[in-house]
Amino acid sequence: MSFQINTFEAYQAAYDKSVSDPEAFWGEIAEHFFWKRKWTNVLNWNFKEPDIRWFDGAKLNITENCLDRHIYSNGDKPAIIWEPNDPQEAHRVLTYKQLLAKVEQFAHVLKNNNVKKGDRVCIYLPMVPELAIATLACARIGAIHSVVFGGFSARSIADRINDAQCKLVITSDGGFRGNKVLELKNIVDDALVQCQSVERVIVLTRSRTPVSMIKGRDVWWEDEISKVETQGNLAFPAEEMDSEDPLFILYTSGSTGTPKGVVHSTAGYMVYTGYTFSNVFQYQPDEIYFCTADIGWITGHSYIVYGPLSQGATSVMFEGIPTFPDAGRFWDIVAKHKVNILYTAPTAIRSLMAFGDEYLENKDLSSIRKLGSVGEPINEEAWNWFSEKIGGGNAPITDTWWQTENGGILIAPLAGVSPTIPGYAMLPLPGVQPCLMDENGKEIVENDVTGNLCIKFPWPGMLRTTWGDHERCQKTYFSTYEDMYFTGDGCYRNKDGYYRITGRVDDVLNVSGHRIGTAEVENAINMHSDVVESAIVGYPHSVKGQGIYAYVIANHHGKEEDTKQNILQTVTRLIGAIAKPDVIQFVEDLPKTRSGKIMRRILRKIAEGDTDNFGDTSTLLDPSIVDKILEGAQAHK
Ligand code: ATP
Numbered sequence: 321m322s323f324q325i326n327t328f329e330a331y332q333a334a335y336d337k338s339v340s341d342p343e344a345f346w347g348e349i350a351e352h353f354f355w356k357r358k359w360t361n362v363l364n365w366n367f368k369e370p371d372i373r374w375f376d377g378a379k380l381n382i383t384e385n386c387l388d389r390h391i392y393s394n395g396d397k398p399a400i401i402w403e404p405n406d407p408q409e410a411h412r413v414l415t416y417k418q419l420l421a422k423v424e425q426f427a428h429v430l431k432n433n434n435v436k437k438g439d440r441v442c443i444y445l446p447m448v449p450e451l452a453i454a455t456l457a458c459a460r461i462g463a464i465h466s467v468v469f470g471g472f473s474a475r476s477i478a479d480r481i482n483d484a485q486c487k488l489v490i491t492s493d494g495g496f497r498g499n500k501v502l503e504l505k506n507i508v509d510d511a512l513v514q515c516q517s518v519e520r521v522i523v524l525t526r527s528r529t530p531v532s533m534i535k536g537r538d539v540w541w542e543d544e545i546s547k548v549e550t551q552g553n554l555a556f557p558a559e560e561m562d563s564e565d566p567l568f569i570l571y572t573s574g575s576t577g578t579p580k581g582v583v584h585s586t587a588g589y590m591v592y593t594g595y596t597f598s599n600v601f602q603y604q605p606d607e608i609y610f611c612t613a614d615i616g617w618i619t620g621h622s623y624i625v626y627g628p629l630s631q632g633a634t635s636v637m638f639e640g641i642p643t644f645p646d647a648g649r650f651w652d653i654v655a656k657h658k659v660n661i662l663y664t665a666p667t668a669i670r671s672l673m674a675f676g677d678e679y680l681e682n683k684d685l686s687s688i689r690k691l692g693s694v695g696e697p698i699n700e701e702a703w704n705w706f707s708e709k710i711g712g713g714n715a716p717i718t719d720t721w722w723q724t725e726n727g728g729i730l731i732a733p734l735a736g737v738s739p740t741i742p743g744y745a746m747l748p749l750p751g752v753q754p755c756l757m758d759e760n761g762k763e764i765v766e767n768d769v770t771g772n773l774c775i776k777f778p779w780p781g782m783l784r785t786t787w788g789d790h791e792r793c794q795k796t797y798f799s800t801y802e803d804m805y806f807t808g809d810g811c812y813r814n815k816d817g818y819y820r821i822t823g824r825v826d827d828v829l830n831v832s833g834h835r836i837g838t839a840e841v842e843n844a845i846n847m848h849s850d851v852v853e854s855a856i857v858g859y860p861h862s863v864k865g866q867g868i869y870a871y872v873i874a875n876h877h878g879k880e881e882d883t884k885q886n887i888l889q890t891v892t893r894l895i896g897a898i899a900k901p902d903v904i905q906f907v908e909d910l911p912k913t914r915s916g917k918i919m920r921r922i923l924r925k926i927a928e929g930d931t932d933n934f935g936d937t938s939t940l941l942d943p944s945i946v947d948k949i950l951e952g953a954q955a956h957k
C-alpha cells in the first residue's frame with residue numbers, strides 16, 4: 321500500500337485526519353519508510369523557543385531509504401539520468417545499484433579524509449552526478465552537508481564556510497554553464513584564504529581547467545576513489561542517525577536580507593519530502609521526472625535528490641542552462657529522455673516565452689503529463705503559455721508554494737487530482753495548517769481576504785533552527801505572531817478558500833488605503849504584448865501614502881511613450897485605475913538573485929531615492945544591472 325492519494329475526496333479525508341489527529345496521520349505515513357529503530361513519540365513541539373522534534377527515539381539513515389531499500393526490486397532502474405551542458409557530450413545513466421555503489425565508495429573517501437558524523441562539509445560543484453553522490457555520501461556517514469550553488473563568488477563561499485565551520489570542501493576544477501567555464505577550484509582557493517576551519521579539499525575533474533593543488537590540503541577525487549578501490553570490500557554501512565540529527569544546512573537565497581543558514585534534520589525531512597513528492601506530482605513507477613532546479617537550492621535538495629530517490633523515481637539532472645545552445649534546450653531534453661513530469665520556475669518560463677514559439681517548432685513534447693512551477697508567483701500569461709504550449713492544454717500544472725525553511729511543498733494542487741486556477745497555489749497539503757493574519761495580529765477566518773500567511777501547526781519538514789544562532793530563528797519566524805510560524809509572504813484566500821500567494825508581505829502596497837499585491841500589478845502589466853517582465857515596488861507618496869513604481873522590460877520599438885500609455889490602459893482595464901503605476905521606468909534587466917528571484921529590496925531603495933546602502937548584494941547574478949537602473953532612475957527625477 322502506498323501513501324499516494326489519487327482522488328480529491330481522498331485528499332479531503334487525508335486533510336481532515338491530518339488536522340484532527342496529526343500524530344496518527346504522520347505515524348502511518350512514516351511506516352512507509354525504513355527505520356533501524358521506530359520512534360517512541362511522533363511529535364513534541366512548541367513554537368515559543370522553538371523546539372520541534374518529530375519521530376523522537378527513532379534511528380535511521382536517509383540513504384538506506386533513498387538507495388538500499390530499492391536495490392532488490394528496482395536495482396536496475398535509472399535513479400539519475402544526467403544531461404550534460406553540451407548536447408554533443410554523452411548523457412549518463414546511474415541505476416539505483418550503481419548510485420548506491422558510488423555513494424558507498426565516496427563515503428569511504430570521506431572517512432579516509434577524516435570526516436566524522438556531525439562534521440560540516442561544504443559542497444561547491446557544478447550540476448554533475450558527483451554532486452548528488454557527494455551529498456548522499458555525507459548523509460551516509462552522518463556528516464552535515466552545506467551545498468553552495470556553483471555560481472557564487474569567493475566571498476559568498478567564505479561566509480558560508482565560516483558560518484558553518486566546514487572541515488572539508490568538495491569542488492571541481494571547473495564547470496560548464498552555457499558557453500562559459502566557471503573556474504570553481506580557483507574560486508575556492510580565493511575563498512579559503514579567509515577560512516581557518518577547512519583541512520581538506522577534494523577536487524573532481526570536470527572541465528580540465530588548470531588548477532593549483534596545495535600540498536597537504538588538496539586531493540583529487542579520482543585518486544581518492546582509486547585508493548578506495550584497492551581497499552577491497554566496498555560496502556559502507558550507513559551510520560545510525562537519530563531522527564533529529566541535522567542532515568544539512570542550506571542558506572536562503574537572500575532576496576530579502578542576509579542569507580540564513582537553515583537547518584533541516586533527518587527523519588522529518590525524509591518523510592515530508594517523500595510524501596509530498598509522491599503526492600504533488602502523482603509520481604507513477606514508470607515515469608521520468610525532470611526538475612530543472614540546481615541542487616544548490618532547496619528545490620534541488622528536496623525534489624532532485626531526497627524526495628524522488630526515497631520514492632524510487634527516475635530523476636533527470638541537467639548541468640546547463642535553458643538557453644544553451646538555444647532557447648529550445650529544455651524541450652530537446654524533454655524529447656530526448658521522454659520526460660513525463662517537468663518541474664521548473666516562472667523566471668525560466670517567462671524568459672523562454674519571450675524568445676518566441678519558434679523554439680518549440682518540431683519539438684516532441686508528447687511525453688509530458690504533468691507540469692510544476694516553484695519559486696515565485698507565476699503570472700497568468702506565463703501559466704497559460706506553460707499549460708498550452710508545453711502541456712498541450714491537457715497536462716495539469718501544480719503551482720507549488722514553499723520556502724527553504726519549509727523543507728518541502730506546503731501549498732499546491734495534487735497534479736490532476738485537485739482543481740487549479742492560474743496563479744493560485746490552491747490548497748494546503750495534508751498536515752499543513754495555513755492561516756491569514758491581519759495587521760493587529762488577529763487571525764482572519766473569513767474568505768475573500770488578504771493577510772499575512774502563517775502556519776499554525778508543525779509539519780515534519782520544517783526547519784529546526786538557523787545554524788549557530790537559534791535566536792535568529794526564533795526572531796525571524798516565531799516572534800511576529802504568537803505560536804505561529806510566520807512565512808513573510810502575503811496571501812489572498814478567495815471566496816472558495818483557495819490560496820494565492822501575492823508576494824512578500826513588504827511587497828503588499830497600501831495605495832490610498834487599498835491593499836494591492838505587487839504580483840497582481842505585475843500580472844496585469846505582463847499581459848501587455850510588448851512586455852517581457854516587470855517588477856513593482858512601493859515608494860512614499862505624499863497624497864496616496866504609497867505610490868506604485870514599475871520597472872519594466874519591454875520591446876517598445878523606440879515608442880516609449882506609447883507603450884507606457886498602453887501599459888497604463890492595460891492595468892486600468894484589468895485591475896482598475898487605483899493600481900495604475902505612478903512611475904514606469906523601462907529597464908534592460910532586473911536585479912535577480914542567482915536563484916532567479918527579483919531582489920525587490922534594491923528596487924525599493926532606488927524608487928525611494930535612497931541610493932547609498934543596498935545591503936548584501938553578493939547573491940546577485942549581475943550586480944552591474946543595479947548601476948544601469950540607477951542611471952535610468954535619475955532620468956525620472
Ligand atoms: P531570503 O529568505 O533569504 O530572502 P528567499 O525567500 O528568496 O530568500 P527561498 O526560500 O528560496 O529564498 O524562497 C522562498 C520564497 O519564494 C517564498 O517565501 C515566496 O515568496 C517565494 N515563492 C516560492 N514559491 C512560490 C510560489 N509557488 N508562488 C509564489 N511565491 C513563491
Ligand code: MG
Nearest residue numbers: 572576723808
Ligand atoms: Mg525567505
